[in-house]
Amino acid sequence: MKNSRITLKDLAKDLNLSPSTISRALGNHPAISDATKKRVQKMAEELGFRPNSIASSFRKKKTQTIGVIAPRIDIHFHSLVISGIEEFAYNNGYNVTIFQSKDSLKREKEIIKILQNKMVDGIIVCLSIETKNCDHFKKINKLGIPLVFYDRVPTDFDTNKIIINDFESAYLATEHLIKSGCKRVGHISGSQTTNIFKARLEGYKAALKHYKLPVEESLILFTNNLSYEEGVKCAETYLKSTTKPDGIFCANDYTAVSVIQVFRKAGIKIPEDVAIVGFSNYPISKIIEPHLTTINDRAFQMGEAATKLLIRQIEEKDESISSETITLKTELIIRESSIK
Amino acid sequence: MKNSRITLKDLAKDLNLSPSTISRALGNHPAISDATKKRVQKMAEELGFRPNSIASSFRKKKTQTIGVIAPRIDIHFHSLVISGIEEFAYNNGYNVTIFQSKDSLKREKEIIKILQNKMVDGIIVCLSIETKNCDHFKKINKLGIPLVFYDRVPTDFDTNKIIINDFESAYLATEHLIKSGCKRVGHISGSQTTNIFKARLEGYKAALKHYKLPVEESLILFTNNLSYEEGVKCAETYLKSTTKPDGIFCANDYTAVSVIQVFRKAGIKIPEDVAIVGFSNYPISKIIEPHLTTINDRAFQMGEAATKLLIRQIEEKDESISSETITLKTELIIRESSIK
DNA sequence: AACAGTTATGCAAACGTTTGCATAACTATT
DNA sequence: AATAGTTATGCAAACGTTTGCATAACTGTT
Structure with a gap:
């Protein structure tokens, strides 16, 4: 019993055909007769032939692999994005190789x-927090x-973005x-060095202005x-402030949850006294009491x-499109925390 | 300007050396003189040479890639495990290609x-829920x-397991x-077709017996x-039961949280009236009030x-070890939900 | 000066698949 | 019966790297 795996050549020898014919038969090439295709497929099945994708990638200069760089995998947002990536890639014949930049620019460059080197066909990235300059990209x-x-995208060059x-x-x-x-x-905001925040x-200020409410810096x-x-x-x-808010838009769900808990302990009723809205629809938003209104x-x-x-972009023949930005619709999910 | 990437051959021509020497120089082979290594490295740097890992993998029959199959990526437990996999793999020169079985046996087999085909060097798996038979593995x-x-492991064959x-x-x-x-x-348990539950x-029953408490089926x-x-x-x-528990060990944190919330709404004090312990140390356990004692x-x-x-196992020359089971130490994290 | 030993480099084949081009074997048309 | 057209298959090179073996150029020993 041979130890190594079956190759096209082995199949060719067994069927008295050339490796090229085998390759084309398995690739459903139109120039191969149906009879031959059947014979080849049957034999391939019998011998448990597994095509060597490395050899194929090597020859075709196409790896069917997408590289993904996320700051970390264990953050719920990113694990959801990666799940979406894997699902779509899988259904379209691509594989996904993941890397965590750990928010380190050095590591991002290494990756x-x-x-x-790995000749991936394309790359999906959420920038590390340290990345101010995108020359490596x-x-x-x-x-x-x-x-x-996606999400944290470069501002200093024209590229494809999903936001x-x-x-x-x-x-x-x-x-x-x-x-x-x-x-x-009021508004609890994130780091102003990040565009999304x-x-x-x-957006918060614009809404206030539109409804003719003053923008009070003490509430931000x-x-x-x-x-x-x-x-x-x-x-x-x-709580310590003399001019308390009666509603707070928090830039994420974590801060929204902590506000709910601190306020409740202080005897403030949510949503009656203060209404709260978060951002991101984290699992906890459905569990915290009152359930959190969020985006x-x-x-x-x-x-x-x-x-x-x-x-x-990988499969496009047409080179005329150089970059594209896709903006996804969000959705306000109204739950108890904001219904006065 | 040439359009294609620099190869060993290009470097060889430029330096008047053979490709084999270039290969060995970059691989820090002992037979190559330091002077030559320096020259080669400098030139490689200058021309921006990137070794083609596909060609290398093809020749060496070693891809430096680990395949991972998890039921889903967006479950916090798995995203944490994958994070650990990526981190360790990265630090040891391996890449990670991920797949979601979506708890489907069919998909698991496809993967x-x-x-x-991809010739990965090794595979890490958490079995799909549908998988009863491990012949494909x-x-x-x-x-x-x-x-x-890891986690959901086969029982019907001897293999490497982390549990x-x-x-x-x-x-x-x-x-x-x-x-x-x-x-x-009391105890809230998971499906009895899964070994971990x-x-x-x-374990719950054993503790009761050890402390001479009766095992009451109505509490399970x-x-x-x-x-x-x-x-x-x-x-x-x-709540409806006539013989209520005064403590509940829940087989995960989700059920523990829901018990806390339902009981509190019913006017039952946690932990005074009923103490609660969960399992898994999900992020929510640190946020729910009272904070959840968990594993x-x-x-x-x-x-x-x-x-x-x-x-x-990949790098081991010694073939004498056929399988290994590693059991990790867990830790009881005591928080407010269980301190009477 | 002859030889052995060491050091540095090159040669050439190999890995398994794909693909442009050639060609053989048919079929249909005059 | 000759020709053109079609269909099915084979040949051989190529992709970029690695590696066993050969060999050339030294160094040191007798």
Whole structure:
């Protein structure tokens, strides 16, 4: 019994055909007769032939592999995006190789090199927090490797991006609070070095202006990374303040949850005294009491859309399109925390 | 300007050396003089040479790639495990290609074939829920491709497994409730077709017996998949029952959280009237009020351990070890929900 | 000066698949 | 019966790297 795996040559010898015919038969090439195709397929099945995709990739210069760089995999948002990527890729004959940049620029650059070595057909990226300059991605782009960014995307070069409309989402959330009867709407914001949090702040302000409410700087609190702990601090700041809000739009669900808990402990009723809206529709938003009104940021769909766009760019013959930005619709999910 | 990428041959021509020398120089082969190595490295750097790993994999029959099959990526437990896998693999020069079985046996089998075609060096798997028979994995094993299972592992064949001690963890959790003064400890259990939930039930019973408490069947409730909703139903069942528990060990955190919420709404004080312990240390356990006592199931470490074992098996020359089972230590994290 | 031993490099084949081109074997048309 | 057209198959090269073996150029020993 031979130890090594069956190759096209083995099949060829057994069937008295040439390897090229076998290759074409299995690839359903039109020039091969149906009779031969049947014979080949049957024999391949019998011998348990497994085509060597490495050899195929090597020859075709096409790996059917997509590289993904996310800051971390264990953050729910990213795990949802990656799930969407894997699902869409799988259904279209592509495989997914994942890397965590750990929000390190150095590691991001290392990964880019590895992906280049591995000859992936395309790359999907959410930028590391440290990345201010995208030259390493521009290089990749020059080499003709398709690139799609999601969520945290570069501003300094024209490329493919999948984003949500943070401005509009924030506007919607704030408008909802106003329409629920809030007169003094606060905002807990993320780092202003990140565009998405800037946009959320702007959307919030725009809604206030549209409804002729004053933008009070004392009602806007800033955090570094919107952690649960920072949320607690913000809540305490609001509590100490003389001019308390009667509604708060939080830039993520973690801070929203911490505000709910701190306020409740302080005897403030949610939503009666203060209405709360979060952002991202994290699992906890359905569990916290009262259930949290929030924005569905469509993470899974983001992964799907990124992959769809990437594959189109990979397979596109037409080189006329150089870049594309897709903005996904978000959705305000109204739950108890905001219904006065 | 040439359009295609630089190869060993290009470097060879430029330096008046043979491709083999270039290959060895870059691979730091001892037979190459330091002077030559320096020259080669410098030129490679200058021309931006990127070694073609596909060609290398093809020639060496080694892809430096690990295939991972998880039921889904967007479940927190699995995203943590995968994070551990990626981290350990990356630090040891391996890449990770991920697949979701979606708990479908058919898809699991398809993926196995793809991984075989792709010539991955090894595979890490958490079995799909539908998988009762592991013949497709046995085949892989016969071909000499190293295989490591985690969490949901096969019982019908001898292979590499990373598990936690569910029995002991459940014993610890139950013992803790008993020592906190509970006299009537209930248990919300998962599907008994899954070994880990069987083991948790057994551990619970063993603790009761050890402390001379009766095992009351009416206090043990069964669910299909330990969902939040099923937890709510269990809580309601307990409420209606004439013989209520004063402590409950839940087989996961979701059901524990739902019990806390339903009981609190019914005016039952947690932990004073009923103490609660969960399982898995989900993020929500630190947020729910009262904070949930639970078992740290070491998901990240599980991923690391699986990868470490797999890489050892890949690189091991010694064929004498055929299989290994590693049991990770868990940890009881005591929080407010169980302190009477 | 002859030889053995060491050091550095090159040659050429191999890995398994794909594909442009050639060609053989038919079929249909005059 | 000769020709053109079609259909099915084979030949051989190529993709970029690695590696066993050969060999050339030294160094040191007698």
